[in-house]
Amino acid sequence: METHRIEELERKIQEYETIISEMSAPIIPSIVPQTILIPITGLIRAERFDKIRGNVLNFIHNKDIETAIIDLTDISGERIEDVCLEEIGRELHELASSISLMGVKALFVGMNPELVKRMVLDGIKLESQSFSTFQAALKYLMKQKGLEFRKISE
Structure with missing residues (x-):
């Protein structure tokens, strides 16, 4: 009886870990056609990048x-656990490269100064464009696609 209860609890824990993992890097359709937003939130651990990369590639x-x-935007020094900034730079490079191989252009937004400094010092290059904010990236994409916001008069 006790073994059955433990197995049930272990199954529940695994289920909750999967839900939390998916919530910590959701894939959100953007207002710009054929564009998705992937906000990376929560504590950053090495094994999360594999899951994030897999989820993104499966989605696209x-x-x-x-x-x-x-x-x-949500990634700061205190959000990084057991991963050095250099490793995060490499993981971001691998994520962008993987997405690119699928024919999708990766844009990065919201990089903090500490991460950028470490990436530059460690010689990690992203073959992707970066923008300071999500709004700046959307503005760029809208211009590229010939889209604009228009006020609808009543």
């Missing part, structure tokens, strides 16, 4: 996605 597979905006 066979979908009409041209651009993925990866939002790092």
Whole structure:
């Protein structure tokens, strides 16, 4: 009886960990057509990047996605656990490269100065454009696609 209860609790824990993992890097359709937003939130651990990369690649597979905006606004020194900034830079490079191989352009937004400094000092290059904010990236994409906001008069 006790073994059954423990197995049930372990199954529940695994289920909750999966839900939390998916929530910590959701994939959100953007107002710009064929564009998704991927906000990376929560504590950063090495194993999370593999899950994030897998989720993103599975999502864009066979979908009409041209651009993925990866939002790092929530990532700061205290949010990084057991991962050095250099490793995060490498993981971001691998994420952008993977997305690119799927035919999707990666844009990064919200990088903090500490992460940027470490990436530059460690010689990590992203072959992706970066913007200070999500709004700046959206403005750029809208201009690229010939889209604009218009006020609708009543």
